[in-house]
Amino acid sequence: MRSRRAPLFFAPAAAMLAATLLAGCMPAQRAAPPEAAFAAPSQWLAQPVDAQHGxxxxxxxxxxxxxxxxNQAVEAALAHNSQIGMAAARVAAAQAQLDLASAASAPALSAAVAGKGEHTLTAAGITTSRVAQPQLQLSWEPDLWGRLRAQxxxxxxxxxxxxxxxxxxxxxxxAQTTQAYIGLLALxxxxxQTRAxxxxxVQALRLAQDKARLGYASQLQLTQAEAEYESVQQALPQLELAVARQHNALRILTGELPSLPAPDAVxxxxxxxxxxxxxxxxxxxxSQLLRRRPDLAQAEQLLAASDASLAARRAAFMPQVSLSAGLGGLYANALGYDPIKVWSLGGSVLAPLFDGGRLQAQYGxxxxxxxxxxxxxxxxxxxAFGEVENALLGVDRLALQxxxxxxxxxxxxxxxxxxxDRYEAGYSPYLEQLDAQRSLYQTEIELIRLRETQLDNLLALYKALGGGWRA
Structure with missing residues (x-):
């Protein structure tokens, strides 16, 4: 009897002895490269005047x-945008993986039922037997080295x-919705402005036509007025197309189908x-930026996940201990028969001895x-710091522009x-008035675009600062 029970007493000691021997085979812990370290600056290079009181x-x-x-457009985009829905689905998938990893460290209990019927010829004659064996099985892997915990x-x-x-x-x-909305309003x-x-x-062309008909203006002045009129008319459908496309782009961001703008929308x-x-x-x-941006928080958590995965790979060099137990009954020939109790207790230690360098490669x-x-x-x-600095630099510079x-x-x-006044009084040719009108129109358009750029720069600053996000 002692020879049968001796392995049960010596198995834990043998497992600890093997673990001690194999611990020397574990690779040394590897720290992250010092070149990957990052320290936030103490202050911004560009500090606008009103930033201190912002x-x-x-x-x-x-x-x-x-x-x-x-506000309505952004709220609609946050509620119906497909990209946000996909990101939420990825969160659900990661949560399921967490549940799976957590379940690996918990005991597993399962039920099994085995049955067998036999009708055969023996020395005693034809015999019929029926056997049923229900059983509960329990298995558990103690996380002695922290591998499951690291996972x-x-x-x-x-x-x-x-x-x-x-x-x-x-x-x-x-941010995309806000920028698309600002872009639509700018268009x-x-x-x-182009319609005005x-x-x-049109008024200048009519005046040139009247003067040419009466002989007060040359055909050159008339053709110049006609060319300038057609130039502005050409810009109208181009802008109308841009407005329609920007309108549809904004609707797609908010999760809606394209549509035609309302007549008075412009x-x-x-x-x-x-x-x-x-x-x-x-x-x-x-110093606050590292906690204000979700993309930096994501990169930080991915670094933490890789550190934990590295620890799990290191713990894989140690033996894996598994414990199991079973309890059931054996019913023969009839359910009313007094069953025989069956049980089992066991354990195993799986220690890597030689794998051709597989564990070392996985750790590397x-x-x-x-x-x-x-x-x-x-x-x-x-x-992130570059985006903030560039946006801060643009605040004062764009205001001056x-x-x-x-x-x-x-x-x-x-x-x-x-x-x-000089043209109508006959003191100057129409070309002077045309140049002045063209320069004024270009400046009006440039001013609209500058204001759009100014708004977009502040939008970029709010986005670069994390938009008020908190972990």
């Missing part, structure tokens, strides 16, 4: 533009990474474009993936009046 970032930062239609930690980090990715997609969709303003310019060209859009507010520059510190691959994640985090952080463009527009408006 407001804190709010989750619904797009409301700072002061447009109710914009669960990696899955938890993956869930956090996909949640940050989903939030990053939502931030990108809100509306350009179209309204076309009307003025005039209303131009008025809303003029009424858009310039949001204040948010007050923030560089996991270490390389961790290093990639470390460099990816550094790259994302550098790009708009200021000078407004002054130039006022000067050119006076030039057009002087050129018109």
């Amino acid at each position: 407001d804190a970032l709010q989750p619904r930062w797009w409301q700072r533009f002061g447009d109710a239609e914009l 669960t930690q990696a899955a938890q980090a993956q869930v956090a990474a996909t949640q940050a990715e989903r939030d990053g997609v939502a931030l990108a969709v809100a 509306d303003a350009q179209l309204v 310019t076309a009307d003025s060209r 005039a209303q859009g131009a008025a809303r474009f003029a009424a858009l507010q310039l949001p204040a520059v948010p007050a923030t510190l560089p 691959a996991a270490a390389a993936q961790r290093d990639q994640a470390a460099f990816a985090y550094r790259g994302a952080a550098l790009a 708009v200021q000078h463009a407004q002054q130039r527009r006022a000067i050119l408006a006076r030039s057009v009046e002087h050129a018109r």
Whole structure:
């Protein structure tokens, strides 16, 4: 009897002895490359004047533009955009993987029923037997070396990474919708300005035709007026096409099918474009940026997941211990027969001795993936700080451009009046008035585009700062 029971007592000691011997075969822990480290700067290089008194970032930062239609468009995009739906599905998939990893460290209980019927000829004659054996089986792998725990930690980090990715997609969709809306209003303003310019060209053409008919103007002046009229007329369908396409692009972002703009949408859009507010520059510190952006949080969690996966690969060099137990009954020939109790207890230790370098290769691959994640985090952080600095640089520079463009527009408006008076009085050719009108029109369009760029730059700043996102 002792010879049968001795292995049960010596098995744990043998397992610990094997683990001690194999521990020396474990690879050394590998830290991330020092070149992948990143430290945030202490202050911004570009600090606009109003940044010191700016407001804190709010989750619904797009409301700072002061447009109710914009607010509705962004809310619709956040509710119906397909990219956000796909990102939410990836979160659900990562959560399922976490549940799977967590279940690996829990005991598994299963039920089994075996049955057998036999009708055969024996020395005693023809015999019939029926056997049924129901049984409960329990198995469990003790996580002695932390391999399963590391796999669960990696899955938890993956869930956090996909949640940050989903939030990053939502931030990108809100920014794309805001930019598309601002772009649509800017095109509306350009179209309204071009239509007004076309009307003025019609009046100038009629005046040139009357003067040419009476002999007060040459055919050259008439053809110049006609050419300028056709030039402005050519720009109208081009802008109308751009407005229609931008309108459809905005509807697709909000999860709707394309449609034709309303007849009065252009005039209303131009008025809303003029009424858009310039949001204040948010007050923030560089050290806060690493916690304000979902893409940086995603990169950080992916780095944590790769670290945990590396720890799991390292623990795979250690023996795997499995415990099992079974309890059941044996019924023979009839269910009413007094069953025989059957049970089993067992354990096993699976220790890697030789695998041709497979475990070492898997550990090396996991270490390389961790290093990639470390460099990816550094790259994302550098790009984030670059985006913020570029947007901050644009705040004051674009404001100066708009200021000078407004002054130039006022000067050119006076030039057009002087050129018109001189032409109507016969002191100058029509070409002077034409040049003045053309310069004023180009400046009007340029001013609209500058204001759009100014709004887009503030939008880019809010996005670069994370848009009020919090982990």
